[in-house]
Amino acid sequence: MKKTIRTAVATGLALGVSATALMAGPLTDRIEAGEPIRIGFANEVPWAYPGEDGAAEGFVNAYVIGVLGEMGYDNIEPVVTEWGGLVPGLNAGRFDIITGGMYILGSRCENVTFSEPMAKVGDAFIVPAGNPKSLNNYEQLAEADATFVTGAGYNQIEAAERGGLPDSNVMTVPGPTEILAAVRAGRADAGGVTYFTALNLAEQSGGDVEVSDVSQLPDWTQSWVGVGFRDDDADFVEQFNAAQADYLGTEAMMEAVAPYGYAEGNLPGEMTTAEACETK
The missing domain is CATH 3.40.190.10 (Periplasmic binding protein-like II)
Structure with a gap:
């Protein structure tokens, strides 16, 4: 057809x-x-x-x-x-x-x-190459007082709050392109997206960012x-x-x-x- x-x-x-x-x-x-x-x-x-x-x-x-x-x-x-x-x-x-x-x-x-x-599908973070602050789950974001960037309306906003990260540490942008730009420029320590999106952004970055260790995320991040x-x-x-x-x-x-x-x-x-x- x-x-x-x-x-x-x-x-x-x-x-x-x-x-x-x-x-x-x-x-x-x-x-x-x-x-x-x-x-x-x-x-x-x-x-x-x-x-x-x-x-x-x-x-x-x-x-x-x-x-x-x-x-x-x-x-x-x-x-x-x-x-x-x-x-x-x-x-x-x-x-x-x-x-x-x-x-x-x-x-x-x-x-x-x-x-x-x-x-x-599960969540994932994009982080600078080498993951210098060891940011692999939302609790680690809170412990490190990290700046976290994600998309407006993304579920990761609620997940970051559940993980203990204050609202003042969460930056929202229109979408994946802006999330990658924020992490690349050092304006954010980690970017929250889905696992599929994280893989794509890491590939786009030419080695500037990598995907976090998703095995350290709790089961409740599966959606x-x-x-x-x-x-x-x-x-x-x-x-x-x-x-x-x-x-x-x-x-x-x-x-x-x-x-x-x-x-x-x-x-x-x-x-x-x-x-x-x-x-x-």
């Missing part, structure tokens, strides 16, 4: 969508009217990012496009925005689905309806990834979950995500979204 993909780059958020427009089933209504399914994501390599031609790249995009294909939908429009604009943009009707690679957290479950988990929808699209989420159950872990799915580093160890296991919303 040939996929029809159109690209739109979101430089701002349209907040003037009326409550009436977001009544039950707006995504289903859009599809029935012949409108594209708009998938929203930021520039988060290798999770979800725009390719050179504006195509939806990254393993979460590949996965979601695969599930939608199983459902019979191929009219898909990528919408790119900053990470901090994903949830507001979804709820403002700027796009229909968040494919950016978002952890299922209790604080997010209040504003987003997540699919059942599609991946399990589950879901695909985000508006609460009003519960009918579509139910259909998506049914298709996902048949697609997750298949040979076709693993072939689609393998180029981005997703492996069998990232399959979500038995965790449910309800459990993740309650415990994370």
